[in-house]
Amino acid sequence: MSSTSIVGLIPAAGLGSRLQPLPCSKELFPIGFGMDPESQEQRPKVVSSYLIEHMQRAGAEQVYFILRKGKWDIPAYFGDGSALGVNLAYLIMGLPYGTPFSLDQAYSFVKEKLVIFGFPDILVSEPNAYARLLAKQAETKADVVLGIFEAESPEKWDVVDLQSNGSINSVYSKPHQVKLPFAWAFACWTPAFTAFMHAYLQQMQESISTSGKELSIGQVIQAAITNGLKVKSLQFSKGICLDVGTAEDLRKAIIKNT
Template sequence: MDTPLPIVGIIPAAGLATRLQPLPFSKELYPVGFEREGESIKQPKVVSAYLVEQMAAGGAEALYFILRSGKWDIPSYFGDGSKYNLSVAYLLMGLPYGAPYSSDQAYTFVKDKLVLFGFPDILISKPDAFARLIARQNETGADVVLGVFEANHPDKWDVVEVMPDGSIKSIHPKPHKSNLTHAWAFACWSPAFTAFMHNYLQQMQESIIKSGQELSMGQVLQAAIINGLNVHSVEFEKGTCLDVGTPEDLRKAILKHT
């Protein structure tokens, strides 16, 4: 994509996959479908490979996986990233309080770059998804652009209030009840949001450690909106994203990609 900033990807992969345990390997390496060459079926394709390919297609030059100690099968599988024509680096999780803290481990490496963000256990059906986010960021100058879609079960996602111009008015993480029907699942953000998140997490650190509760990326994005950052969106159709973090949805993904 035509952007003045280098493009990198952040993939938080420090989770324990409690909803899928026991597993003999990291959930990010669960086989979902197969590599294909024309009509020929090749080796099994792991769930996180879809996200890696889409970030590469969006123009990412490098990816940063954030890992928990012990999840060494992920770097063993992806190696240096040459298979995907990009560089892959692996960083260890610091504070165990959610995806924002995991992602902030990459701050030193990404603070002056355009960041693509996605969850490795969420399948995005659009190969050009990140390219479309970058195009919208170029067009609007937004600090963050979210990939949003109509969710079948809004209570399982961070739902968003989208204005007619595509800007995001508010984000509500996994509400028990809401009239909102659209949710976000992946993002593109500028150095302005990287800096905001880094500072916000430092401000929240003491209270988060005391409570022992995780902070979601949706909560940080909502804080950014409250503090005046410009958060925009690209809308995708219903069914664009599938979270394979539960046995039921993992089964759907396997059936869809097999």
């Protein structure tokens, strides 16, 4: 594996509109229980802590949350991250044009790092998912590696068109009309993609701001493919991901972790 240091990026600037009203940021919704390191007793476990633990296991020493102003309950809850064995830092969203613009707030901090990326409201059941992505990147020298799985409801996810060798031909961001079985939900990428995204967002900023639409990370990955970056995939088992940002999957996650 590359000696380049690993950082985690977590976008947490969303409004959580699919679940409102909530008494807290959706990233702090409790799902299941975990062992409290100080009391050694079972305590409620918030949804985004699962993602932080995945990233810590994969070797991330630093993880950045990108927040919207007002979501101060997240840093109040996690603090510096020492309870989870990782250094946490918090950045404030600048341009409200979608996840890629939120992630770009961390550009100066991560531009020379290997990035592992995940959505804080998507539960991934494979504990070593990110370590496996990083191993795939080291093996293939890909600019981006996407964690893909066969989705039970592909219309709810970004789906991918695959080559037989695992390369990604295309990424179709939701909503879409294509009928493809495999979706992606988490990723790792190199400084080459970080640099591409930074430049691409500068190029797209004016048109996005006037269109009134948000740009998705899937659209940026598709643009990277079009511009010749190497995007590979690693397939995980069906049902590995639950999007608990929806009421339906949140109900499943609560039942599963009760």
